[in-house]
Amino acid sequence: MTSRGGPLSRVVVVEAIGPDAPDALGHAAGLCGRMAADLGATVIRLAPSGKSETGVFLHHGKRLIATTAEDFLRHVAIHGAGADALICDSGTHAHLSLGPQTIAVLIGMSLDEPLRGSELTAEARCGLLDLIGDPDRAPLRLAGHQLAYSAGLSAYLGLVAALTQRDAGRPAGPVHVDLLDVGVWLNWKALSTAARTGQSPMRPGAKAEWTIVPCRDGYVALVYRIQEWTSLKVATGDARLADPRFETVARRSQNRAELNAILADIFAGKTRAEIRTMALSHKLPLGPVWTPEELKRDPHMIERGYFQPVTVDGQVLAMPSLPVLWNGRAFPPGGFAHAAQDNRTISG
Amino acid sequence: MIPMDQCRVLDLGIITAGAATSAVLADLGAEVIKIESPSYKDPFRIWSGETFPGEHPDLPPFFRMTNRGKLNAGIDLKHPKGRDVFLRLVARSDVVVENFSRGVMERLGLDFATLKRANPNIILASISSQGEYGPDARYVSFGSTLEAMAGLAALTGYEGGAPVVSGIALNYPDQVVAMFAAGMIATAWHARGNGAGGVHLDMSQRELTSFLCGEAFLAAATPARRGNAQPGIPVQDCYRADDGQWVAVTIRAEQLGALKGLAGDDAAPALAAWVAGRTAPEAAADLKAHGIDAAQVLDGRGVLAQRGVAWTRALQQGKDSDMVKGFLFTDDARPMTPSRPAAHCGADTREVLHRVGGYSQADIDALIASAAVASYDQDAPATGTIGVEVVAAQ
Known part of the structure; x- marks a missing residue:
């Protein structure tokens, strides 16, 4: 495994959301891993093979190891043993015995149902859905995977904080992040108003x-x-x-x-x-x-070099880069690794 | 490697984006000193929700929720002596967080080069609407401006309808930036522990909002607005129940058989009719009993009633029993507490200038007399402006 430089260049992260866990946990872990990879960490993702636009975005720069459901825990045990951090769900974590140097970052759906639900039902339970859309029509979600990605941002924060603790010789982890708690955190203004006045703000149309x-x-x-x-x-x-x-x-x-x-x-x-x-x-x-298509031609985005060209299956794509400049330096996304190709590397 | 409880943060953050970022750093153990100019206090002290009788008008609820865990020093950064005081604090601190409009730090004579001269290891976290440079760098925004400008609004909305933003009650980009910015600052702190020097973090909220819908930029064409539907999920939407409440339902391909068993068909209209025939709690429970993901759409009071059942850490009781923002995560090895309540402007000026800045009490008296700094006087009338402590000139 080669290091690409960056502030996390000496860090190895394994991303392993179980095959039966809700998709939202995979999206949250995926974003956390993408950030770590862009910042230089070696990120190994254990998952069934397959590719989508969401997958290309989230897993850019990671080493992908395709596993079957039967092989999943065995691979997690092998690769998690030498890792600095393991991002996983509670079901996967329950089957593992990690060493003291490996920080577990556990992502769940909610306190009462950590492995049950969808992103939409979590948005319903934390009140976010009730805020968006027309009052006479169905509550509306923000597009994409906003709650899962917010959980991914939180998981990344917990991961780096725990790494700093560990490297200072202090105990660290397991770190726990739940989508529902993250949604409540996002929704703090409406919940504060509801607590103080007994009136809940709702979608105003x-x-x-x-x-x-x-x-x-x-x-x-x-x-x-x-x-x-x-x-x-x-x-x-x-x-x-x-x-x-x-x-x-x-x-x-x-x-x-x-x-x-x-x-x-x-x-x-x-x-x-x-x-x-x-x-x-x-x-x-x-x-x-502005639409995403228009933004790829937007003079401001172009001057800041926000979209970085990457080649996937022979096609050049405009990949959004990590939204931070570090002393003026961007972190270019790494190369997208094919699951089958990496499997050969790892198995061989 | 230095844990964050040995990190001192000077917080110039205002409103949500910057102030909430620093509050998250306080959760990680950092000592956070909120710096407010007596002549320009955090606007969140004015806008952020109505105060009730008995509450101080300078400490409205949204401000209290976002600024817990911080000391507060009143320093006029436009005053030459106030600027000197700030730079002395920079020399003895580790991080500066700011989210002013672009150009303000330069006009104050506090650009990164100046801060770095005071402290070569300083981490300056600049959180802005559009980033430090570029044709739109001087654009001003609130969160929903950025949903529009970053591509998220174009993707959000009812099928065939106009774009939709999260609006003033949520203001989504202003919330997520605190998660991201705190993560980047923690990364810079981690790197500093490994020998890296000072760093300027240029973080654009518009770019973050685009990043959080990043897959849409990889599509051949902008995806159409599809309400609550999601690619790869056959049936997903909110359905109105018999009691007028809404039920959110997600049905994956492998659950279509269960839907057909319940509703007589595996298509959305059959599900809508089935939900309409029962109350929302009944519908959600029955769907879940059949292995289908479903939940009643809760309003604020409903969410609060689930505290301790479905969620626990996101909102906390502060030390004064006030409800404040809680934590984005927990670490079993390092429990977090909400720490001190939000403070008045200048409440800790004397302590900060003495302990951190090394000023004598006589020096501080002189600085107060010159109006370069201000100390909160709790006996001053509650006018909504700082009660500046008056010290007779020596």
């Missing part, structure tokens, strides 16, 4: 203080707070916003639907590029809605 409206060539997120209201009036130059019904925060809240309708009308004729220029010149937090 078209009456939202921040909403998305169509513009001339797409959509724009209308995001502003009390300190930007005057700038918004100046930037748009629309006399309707000077109406006394919108003069104060309380009055804007009372007349939100009318206000949002006026703002929608104002922005309907503007392009996203014009809205971006307005936002920059008036210090307004308006958000033109």
Whole structure:
């Protein structure tokens, strides 16, 4: 195994979510491992073979070892024995006897059902679903794997904290991360309000203080707070916003639907590029809605080198890089390893 | 290698992104000193939820939840002597966290080069909307601005409908950045223990939000908005029950037979009709009994009722019995506690300047008299502004 440099270049991590564990645990462990790999760790992923766009993104730069369900625990025991850390589920961990130098990072779904549920049901249980969408329609999830990836960020934090403890000669781990707890942590504002007032904020739909409206060539997120209201009036130059019904925060809240309708009308004729220029010149937090395809051509993203070209199966892809520059240096994603190829390396 | 309880953090973080990052570092054992200028306090002291009678207007609930575990020193960074005080603290600290608009640190004369002259090993964590440079570097944002600009909103929404953002109640990118930034700071601290020197961490919230939907950038075309559906899962959505509540259901391919047994068919319309014929708790329990992942969609009160049953660490009772943010993880070998409650601006100025900065009490009196620093006076009227301690000029 070769080291690619980076702050974790001497660290070996094994990623082993059991074949019967919920998919969300694999996504959380995958993100944690991807971060460690980008930062220089050698990351070995034990899993059934297969590939998807999510898999290419998460497992870039890792060594993949394809296992069957029958062979899984044997492989975990072999590779986990020499690792600095093992990212796994509680079911897998229960079958292992790790040495004191190997830190276990255990990812579960919830306190009461660590190996049961989906990302959607966890989002339902932690209240996130209740916050997003229209009040008369089904609660809505954020796209992708936001809760699982948030758990992955938390697992990475726990992993590095435990490594630092261990390297200082102190006991470290096991580290525990649960998707449901992470979701509650994300949802702290609504839960604080519910605890204090007995009223739970819920999805506001078209009456939202921040909403998305169509513009001339797409959509724009209308995001502003009390300190930007005057700038918004100046930037748009629309006399309707000077109406006394919108003069104060309380009055804007009372007349939100009318206000949002006026703002929608104002922005309907503007392009996203014009809205971006307005936002920059008036210090307004308006958000033109860009698609992932458009972002790959976005001048800001290009200047920062955010997308790194990687070749997968002969095809060049624009891979999002770890979103940190370290003294100005980016961490380029490593090469995507094919499971079968790595199997030969390991077995041979 | 130095564990984080030997790390001192100067927290210039405001609102959520920066302030929550430093709070997470406090959980890891770091000594966190929140620095606020008396003339520019953390805006979260003003915006962050209404205070109830008996609560100090400078300590609203969201501020308290995000700033527990920190000392607080009042230092005017625009004052030349205040800047000197800050740089002396930098020389005796390990990490500086900031999430000001780009250009503010330079205007204060506190760019990375200056901090590094004061302390070659300093770790500067710059958390910004768009990163340190680039055409959009001066863009201002809240979390949902970034959902729009980073690609996440374009992917989120009902099938055939407009993009959707998480909105002000969640403001998702402002929450996740604290997890990520704390992880990167911990990594830099770990590397410093292995001999690495000072480092400037340039972290863009927009790039993080794109990273967290990274697979969408590898697709040949932008995936369409599909509500609650997910690739590879035949049936997944929320369904309204007889009691008006919603039930979230995920049915994988191997569970379609169980659905057919329950609802008479293995397609979503049959499931919707089946859920509509019973209450949400009944539907969720019955589906789970048949091996199908299901849960009632809980509101805030419902989630709080599950504390100790389904979750336990994310929210904690602080030392003053206040509810505060809890922990992202637990480590069996190192239990964490919420530590001290959030403090008034300048509550610990004297202690910080004396113990960390090495200033004498006479020096501190003079700094207060010159308005370079401020110390909270608990007897001052609760006006919503700092009660500046007045010291007679010597």
